[in-house]
Every structure is written in structure tokens, then in C-alpha cells.
Amino acid sequence: MARPRNTESDALILAAAAEALLQDGYDGLVVDEIARSVGVAKTTVYRRWPTKNHLVVSVVAGWQGVVDVPNTGDEADDIANDLTTIAGGMCHVLDPAPIRRLVAELAAARMRDDDLGSAVDRLWSDRRAATAAVLERGIAGGALRRDLDPEVVTDELAGAVYYRVLITGGSLDDAYARALVRTVLAGAR
Amino acid sequence: MARPRNTESDALILAAAAEALLQDGYDGLVVDEIARSVGVAKTTVYRRWPTKNHLVVSVVAGWQGVVDVPNTGDEADDIANDLTTIAGGMCHVLDPAPIRRLVAELAAARMRDDDLGSAVDRLWSDRRAATAAVLERGIAGGALRRDLDPEVVTDELAGAVYYRVLITGGSLDDAYARALVRTVLAGAR
Amino acid sequence: MARPRNTESDALILAAAAEALLQDGYDGLVVDEIARSVGVAKTTVYRRWPTKNHLVVSVVAGWQGVVDVPNTGDEADDIANDLTTIAGGMCHVLDPAPIRRLVAELAAARMRDDDLGSAVDRLWSDRRAATAAVLERGIAGGALRRDLDPEVVTDELAGAVYYRVLITGGSLDDAYARALVRTVLAGAR
Amino acid sequence: MARPRNTESDALILAAAAEALLQDGYDGLVVDEIARSVGVAKTTVYRRWPTKNHLVVSVVAGWQGVVDVPNTGDEADDIANDLTTIAGGMCHVLDPAPIRRLVAELAAARMRDDDLGSAVDRLWSDRRAATAAVLERGIAGGALRRDLDPEVVTDELAGAVYYRVLITGGSLDDAYARALVRTVLAGAR
DNA sequence: AGCTAAGCGAGACGGTACGTCCAGTCTTTCG
DNA sequence: CGAAAGACTGGACGTACCGTCTCGCTTAGCT
Structure with a gap:
């Protein structure tokens, strides 16, 4: 009934977050920056992950080899x-x-x-x-x-x-x- | 030749920091608060430890004994x-x-x-x-x-x-x- | 497209700043205090005027009429x-x-x-x-x-x-x- | 009986202060810096001029043409x-x-x-x-x-x-x- | 085809801490 | 006592993020 979420954004955000995490560590990962680098509004990030921590969890979960x-x-x-x-x-x-x-x-x-x-x-x-x-x-x-x-x-x-x-x-x-x-x-x- | 640092302050700051650290964790340790609780200017803290991180290291070093x-x-x-x-x-x-x-x-x-x-x-x-x-x-x-x-x-x-x-x-x-x-x-x- | 600035805040900040300026002079005007007295975050002040000086200029500009x-x-x-x-x-x-x-x-x-x-x-x-x-x-x-x-x-x-x-x-x-x-x-x- | 004040310091301090005043303005003149640049202790400056303002006054008075x-x-x-x-x-x-x-x-x-x-x-x-x-x-x-x-x-x-x-x-x-x-x-x- | 609920970008906002900068005072040791 | 060195108090400044909020626009999908 409503506009669906853009699933592509999820992947892009996760990728950017992963890179930031690897490169600059937890504190170096800045939600605002991730959003901007992906070309997405900060709100879009927060709609999916209520917290920076939640985002990091997702990133880490994705690394499971x-x-x-x-x-x-x-x-x-x-x-x-x-x-x-x-x-x-x-x-x-x-x-x-x-x-x-x-x-x-x-x-x-x-x-x-x-x-x-x-x-x-x-x-x-x-x-x-x-x-x-x-x-x-x-x-x-x-x-x-x-x-x-x-x-x-x-x-x-x-x-x-x-x-x-x-x-x-x-x-x-x-x-x-x-x-x-x-x-x-x-x-x- | 110059006025020596007040070594008592060092100890008090470290003690206060240690307590804060144990009680409230890393983020819960607020430099400003430590200084105030010890009755010392924030600058006095920063003169000894250039960064909150450095202070924490000192605290932990003290624990190692x-x-x-x-x-x-x-x-x-x-x-x-x-x-x-x-x-x-x-x-x-x-x-x-x-x-x-x-x-x-x-x-x-x-x-x-x-x-x-x-x-x-x-x-x-x-x-x-x-x-x-x-x-x-x-x-x-x-x-x-x-x-x-x-x-x-x-x-x-x-x-x-x-x-x-x-x-x-x-x-x-x-x-x-x-x-x-x-x-x-x-x-x- | 974005949330618009609260123009009322502008006026309140300017008013408070003007009063402080007249009462206590340039040095007596403390950004933090202005913000608090208006019930606004310090960042909100700094978003509008990058510097205390800029704020003062605005205040005076308002006086010129x-x-x-x-x-x-x-x-x-x-x-x-x-x-x-x-x-x-x-x-x-x-x-x-x-x-x-x-x-x-x-x-x-x-x-x-x-x-x-x-x-x-x-x-x-x-x-x-x-x-x-x-x-x-x-x-x-x-x-x-x-x-x-x-x-x-x-x-x-x-x-x-x-x-x-x-x-x-x-x-x-x-x-x-x-x-x-x-x-x-x-x-x- | 007591050690006499070094009158040369006065001149050096005034000169340094004058230069700073000209170059960087009132706020740009930092007592600490003046002292250091002259190779004198801050106390020495403050013994002669009880206040930054007093120092500036002296400087300005010297400009009298x-x-x-x-x-x-x-x-x-x-x-x-x-x-x-x-x-x-x-x-x-x-x-x-x-x-x-x-x-x-x-x-x-x-x-x-x-x-x-x-x-x-x-x-x-x-x-x-x-x-x-x-x-x-x-x-x-x-x-x-x-x-x-x-x-x-x-x-x-x-x-x-x-x-x-x-x-x-x-x-x-x-x-x-x-x-x-x-x-x-x-x-x- | 139009209504509507949600997604979205942009960015303002409150709040909290950080680290820095200076003025002016105090303390110590040396000459 | 003067001087050098530099510690100390106290207070403001401007910055950085987080997580929330408010706009106005866009886009499905149900009616």
C-alpha cells in the first residue's frame, strides 16, 4: 500500500559502513558520513537500524565466512x-x-x-x-x-x-x- | 626551578577516574566531571594526560600493580x-x-x-x-x-x-x- | 525541502544577545548562556552565526533599523x-x-x-x-x-x-x- | 640589598608588545607569548604591568609622536x-x-x-x-x-x-x- | 485514476562531551 | 628581593556526533 523501501540502499549502506569500520574503527564510523557517501539521507539509515550499534551488528553479521x-x-x-x-x-x-x-x-x-x-x-x-x-x-x-x-x-x-x-x-x-x-x-x- | 606539579592531584584524579571507569564504563567517564569532583581545573587534568584515552591508560596501568x-x-x-x-x-x-x-x-x-x-x-x-x-x-x-x-x-x-x-x-x-x-x-x- | 529553521529562535536569540550586549558588554555576552536562556541548544546558535562576533554584528544590524x-x-x-x-x-x-x-x-x-x-x-x-x-x-x-x-x-x-x-x-x-x-x-x- | 629590576627587559617587552599589537590586534597580543619571545618569565611582565591592559597602555603611550x-x-x-x-x-x-x-x-x-x-x-x-x-x-x-x-x-x-x-x-x-x-x-x- | 500511507532527501534541533586558549595568580628554586 | 619556570584556577570558545524531528516530494498499490 505504501512505497516500499529501496533494498539497494541497504546494501550500499552496509558496504560503506563495512569499509569505514575496517578503515577507521568504530568511532571513525560516522553515520552522517556513511549516509552522505552513499547519497542517502541520515533518516534512511536510522529507519533501518535504530542505532549505530545496530548498523555495526549488521555489518559484522555480513562478514560471517x-x-x-x-x-x-x-x-x-x-x-x-x-x-x-x-x-x-x-x-x-x-x-x-x-x-x-x-x-x-x-x-x-x-x-x-x-x-x-x-x-x-x-x-x-x-x-x-x-x-x-x-x-x-x-x-x-x-x-x-x-x-x-x-x-x-x-x-x-x-x-x-x-x-x-x-x-x-x-x-x-x-x-x-x-x-x-x-x-x-x-x-x- | 618551577612550581612542581601537585602530585596529590594526580592520585586524586586517577582515583576518581578509576571509580568512574568501573562504575560507568569508558563513555561514562567524563573528564569535566572528574576534574570537578576532585576540585581541580579541567586544564590540570589535560596538562597531565593529553587525552581522555591517556588518562584511562594510566588508570589501568595503576591497576596492573x-x-x-x-x-x-x-x-x-x-x-x-x-x-x-x-x-x-x-x-x-x-x-x-x-x-x-x-x-x-x-x-x-x-x-x-x-x-x-x-x-x-x-x-x-x-x-x-x-x-x-x-x-x-x-x-x-x-x-x-x-x-x-x-x-x-x-x-x-x-x-x-x-x-x-x-x-x-x-x-x-x-x-x-x-x-x-x-x-x-x-x-x- | 528540509525542515525549516525556526525563525522564532532567531528573534529570541538576537533579543537575548542584544540585552546581554547592552547590559554586560561584548565580553559579558556568553554564547552558552544566551542559548540556555532562550531554551535552545548552543549548536543552534552556531548554526546561524558561525562566531560570537557574527552574532554581535547581527544584533547591531538589527539596531540600525x-x-x-x-x-x-x-x-x-x-x-x-x-x-x-x-x-x-x-x-x-x-x-x-x-x-x-x-x-x-x-x-x-x-x-x-x-x-x-x-x-x-x-x-x-x-x-x-x-x-x-x-x-x-x-x-x-x-x-x-x-x-x-x-x-x-x-x-x-x-x-x-x-x-x-x-x-x-x-x-x-x-x-x-x-x-x-x-x-x-x-x-x- | 635586593636584586634590581632589569630595565632592559622593560624595553624588550614593550617592543614585543608593540609589534604584536600592530600585527595581530588587541586579542592577538598574548601575554604569555610576549614573555616567551623576549625570554622573560610571565611573572616579570605582570610585576611591571598588573594587567594586559596596563601593558597596552604603556605601549600606546610610547607611540606619542x-x-x-x-x-x-x-x-x-x-x-x-x-x-x-x-x-x-x-x-x-x-x-x-x-x-x-x-x-x-x-x-x-x-x-x-x-x-x-x-x-x-x-x-x-x-x-x-x-x-x-x-x-x-x-x-x-x-x-x-x-x-x-x-x-x-x-x-x-x-x-x-x-x-x-x-x-x-x-x-x-x-x-x-x-x-x-x-x-x-x-x-x- | 485517484487517494493514501510510507519512503525519502535535506537538514534543523537538543544534548553532551571534547579539547583548546588565555588571563591572572601561586609556588618553587636560584642568584 | 628579583627573576625564571611553569603549575594552577576559572571560564569561554568552537567542534563533533548521536539520535530525533519536521518539511515537502515521490511512489507504490488499494479503491
Whole structure:
């Protein structure tokens, strides 16, 4: 009965917001600017997303990538390989500076707002699930200790990577992924 | 030669800022209000910290406190205990929600501004150094593998904790610290 | 096409500013206070006048009001009367101390900023034009010398008044206006 | 017994203040800056002049120039010549833009503070006295009308010049001085 | 075909904080 | 005591965004 919303605008706004978020971080994303850059009125943005936070949630939700679970076999070496594949993928994806900045912004955004929080959580959950899947296969197949808590091992693996991304700024490459997986599997003792 | 800064003011400002930060979060901390509540001119605040961000970093730096390196002995069990002490301390400090929010803000701030970045880096370095010290003692005393890379193990330990703080939101307590250290030492295999 | 400015606010702001200006002088006029007293956001003031100075110019412009050209006839005496009317009006308007202060501020502001400068120029132009009009009528009607330069005579008349306002601080009243016009017309010789 | 004041500083401060006043106007003169540029502590400035205004007064007082009264004779033409000399001198001195700016600043300063006011008044009084002296000689010698009010004629002459300086921005040169004196003497009628 | 409800652009508005700038005073140490 | 250095109070300025609002125009789709 009424004039329908222009769905194209949605996409353009999201794209512009995504770029701004990547480039200038949460605070650098200015709703007014997004609207102007897309050639849309600020009202049009606010009609779709009642808040800047809501907009950011949408943007982040759109980044959801598909992570497939590597599976080269059930032997101990296969499990190690598969974990290295996952860790290497994380290193590869998270190493570039703009991505690091973004991850930091998202970590901060996660805290600001519950809606945003769960959107961000959903972002990371896939890769986390992949790791857990490999670990459980390893446990089931006997390649890993039966009493292992996959949760904790996942924290070690992913944690080390995110720690370098967010806290130390340390470099991330395949060599690091290999060393990390090796140490996690072998233990320190 | 000139009139010295009133060091008492520093402390009062930091205290007020800390309280505001914990109570109302980053955005809830208003420089003007801090100054007024302490009975100091806003300029006095800005003379010490050029930016609200810098002030917040100082506040958090004050929280970090002194981290002393635990040392209960060189046996394998002692090393494990000492690492658990460190990990437990981190869990204890970083668990409360307002602190998590702050750590996230700081991680983001670290990326935005080099000045701030190094201030934040200094924040974490102490605890990181403590962990490394214990690990090296373990290696030297034969309690840990000779070929171990302390860097990587530190990443695993601290990384897991920060990962829960920033990414998953998982809980952090002594039990977790113990489980984490156990797994790191024993390995997954 | 957009929401129109609330013209009532303009008037209220100008009124409040005028009052403050007269009561407390230029420095006593505080934009923030004006806004609050009118019940308007400070931004609303700054949207209309980019600077406190601009606001003051507007206020004064409003004081200038419409100057109509007196015209009692073409005889020599009529011209003299009309000139006296204009000069008397100027004396009347410019005599009060706060106004003198303002005129001085405006003269200074005129030099500092081109934008402001032309605004101030517009302020004075009306009365200047009125004087010139009467003079030209006098020349055309034969009451004044044919070879007279109206520009110079206007300078003499208005100049004397502003000179007293800005430089000597001399008093300004109807008697002075009459004496001035008489001398200008009769010459010194 | 006590350390004597460094009198050289006085001169340096005044010089710096004068330059700042000329270049950037009253508001552009910043006490802090003056002190720093001279290599003196702000306190040193404030010990000598309790207020920025007082400093400005001193500066202006220092500008006092000597104006001598031209006297080529008592004939009507001589009086005209002498007046033209004075008017031409004023035009010459006041025409340059920085001087115009300064005159405006002084007019404004005059209003701000009584002390400053009288200092500024003293600045102009010499030239004003010179004009009056010539006029009185003219009256006494019969070259000018006996019933002339020298005050008013001075206003006309000086006023026209200052009017162009401060209000219209009109040009000032010898030709203008001649035209002005001619019109003042001959009258408009 | 016309009515009508909603979309839309433009931009005004209230509100809140930020960081900056100066005047004038105060405090310390040195000569 | 004078001077240099610079901290301190106090107050205003102008800026930046957020989220809401008010216009007048445009555009479906129901009557």
C-alpha cells in the first residue's frame, strides 16, 4: 500500500559502513558520513537500524565466512596436520594490520551491547567449532588423550593467535602455526 | 626551578577516574566531571594526560600493580604451581565484566594511536615477563623440555586467558587456571 | 525541502544577545548562556552565526533599523533641516556609552575578518546613503553649490559624529547636530 | 640589598608588545607569548604591568609622536595651507592598513578601561591641538569667521579622516586632504 | 485514476562531551 | 628581593556526533 523501501540502499549502506569500520574503527564510523557517501539521507539509515550499534551488528553479521573442517585422517599426524591447517588459516586471515584493528574494534563492540556481542560471537564460532571438531575426532580415534578438555585446547590454540593479534602485536605466519600446534600437542614437560 | 606539579592531584584524579571507569564504563567517564569532583581545573587534568584515552591508560596501568615472579622451587611441580599462580592472578584480575570491557577498549586504543599503543603494551609486559621467567627457570632446571620456545608457551597460557576475556566471554577462575596449566604442560597427545 | 529553521529562535536569540550586549558588554555576552536562556541548544546558535562576533554584528544590524530619507523640501532651509534630522538621528543612536563601545568593537572587527567586515560595512551604508541623497537633492535643486563633492560633505558630517564617538568621546546631542550642519553648510571662511 | 629590576627587559617587552599589537590586534597580543619571545618569565611582565591592559597602555603611550604646528602666515591662504598640511599629515600617517587596524584597536581599547582610555586620548590630543591652534590663529587674524566654533571645525576635518580610516575604509591622500580643507572652508552652500 | 500511507532527501534541533586558549595568580628554586 | 619556570584556577570558545524531528516530494498499490 505504501512505497516500499529501496533494498539497494541497504546494501550500499552496509558496504560503506563495512569499509569505514575496517578503515577507521568504530568511532571513525560516522553515520552522517556513511549516509552522505552513499547519497542517502541520515533518516534512511536510522529507519533501518535504530542505532549505530545496530548498523555495526549488521555489518559484522555480513562478514560471517564459511570455515570447513579439514579432515585428512584419524592418525595422530593427520590430526596434527588438520590443526595446523586451521591455525595456519587463522594466522593468514588475522595477520594484516587492518584486520587486527578490526578484531580489536569488534572485541570492544562485543562489550558495548548484547546484540552486538552475540553477532560478534557468531563470527568466531565457526572456526572455534572446526577446531573442536578436529580435537574430538582425535580423542575418539585415540590420537589424543581421552581425558582431554577440547575447550581448553581450543583456548590455547586460538588464544595464542588472538593474543598476538590483540595484545602483543607479534607476527603470525605458517611457521608460527606449526610451532604452536607442535607445542600444544607435545606439552611443555 | 618551577612550581612542581601537585602530585596529590594526580592520585586524586586517577582515583576518581578509576571509580568512574568501573562504575560507568569508558563513555561514562567524563573528564569535566572528574576534574570537578576532585576540585581541580579541567586544564590540570589535560596538562597531565593529553587525552581522555591517556588518562584511562594510566588508570589501568595503576591497576596492573606490581607482578612479582613466584618461585617455590625448581622441581616440575613447583614450576607448575608457579605458573598456576600467575595464570590464577590473571584470571582473578581480568574476570570482572568492567575490566573485560576496558581491556577490549585498550586493545582497540592500542591500534589507533602509537603513543597510546606503547602505553598499553607496557601494561601487559610485566605479567608476560613473569611468565617467561618461570618458564626459563623450568627449562634451566630441567623441569621443562630443553627445546621449548618460552614465547610460544607464554602465548598459549596468556592467550587462552585473554581469548576468554575478549573473544568468547568464557569464565575465568582458579579451576580454569589449573586446568589450563595442566594441559599446557602435559600436552594434548 | 528540509525542515525549516525556526525563525522564532532567531528573534529570541538576537533579543537575548542584544540585552546581554547592552547590559554586560561584548565580553559579558556568553554564547552558552544566551542559548540556555532562550531554551535552545548552543549548536543552534552556531548554526546561524558561525562566531560570537557574527552574532554581535547581527544584533547591531538589527539596531540600525531602517533609515528613511527625510524630505521637507528643496529650499536651502529644507535641506539644512533634513541634514540636521539625519545628524540628530545619528547623535541620538550613537551617544550611549554601550553603543560607543560596540561601534568601536565593530570597527576593530571590521579589520580583522573580511566576512565580518562587509557585514559591518552594510551596517553603516544606509545612513550614509541617506545623507548622500539629501545632498544630491540639494545640489540638483540649487540649494547647494553645483561643484560640491557629496562624498566629502558626507565624510564631514558623519565623520564628525563618529570622531566624537570613537576618538574624543565628546558628547552628542541635537544642539551639536545643529551646530555641525550649520558649520558644514556655511563653511569656515 | 635586593636584586634590581632589569630595565632592559622593560624595553624588550614593550617592543614585543608593540609589534604584536600592530600585527595581530588587541586579542592577538598574548601575554604569555610576549614573555616567551623576549625570554622573560610571565611573572616579570605582570610585576611591571598588573594587567594586559596596563601593558597596552604603556605601549600606546610610547607611540606619542611630536606634531608641530605649521605656520606660514595669517592670510586666508596661509591658514588654508596650514590646515592642508595638518590634514595631509594625518592622511599620510593613517592610510596604511596596519595603522588603520591599530587605530581601530585603540578606539576599542579606549572603551575597555579608563586608564587605557586616557592614554589613547593623549595620543590624539597633539594633532587635535595643532588643528585648533591654526584655526584660532585664523579667527584671530580675521581669515576665518569670528563666530566659528573651532571645536566643530576640528571635528569636521579630523572626523572625516578617521571616518575613512575606521568606518568606510576610503582612501586617504594629499588630494583628499586638499579637497577636504577646501570644502570645510568654503562650506556647502 | 485517484487517494493514501510510507519512503525519502535535506537538514534543523537538543544534548553532551571534547579539547583548546588565555588571563591572572601561586609556588618553587636560584642568584 | 628579583627573576625564571611553569603549575594552577576559572571560564569561554568552537567542534563533533548521536539520535530525533519536521518539511515537502515521490511512489507504490488499494479503491
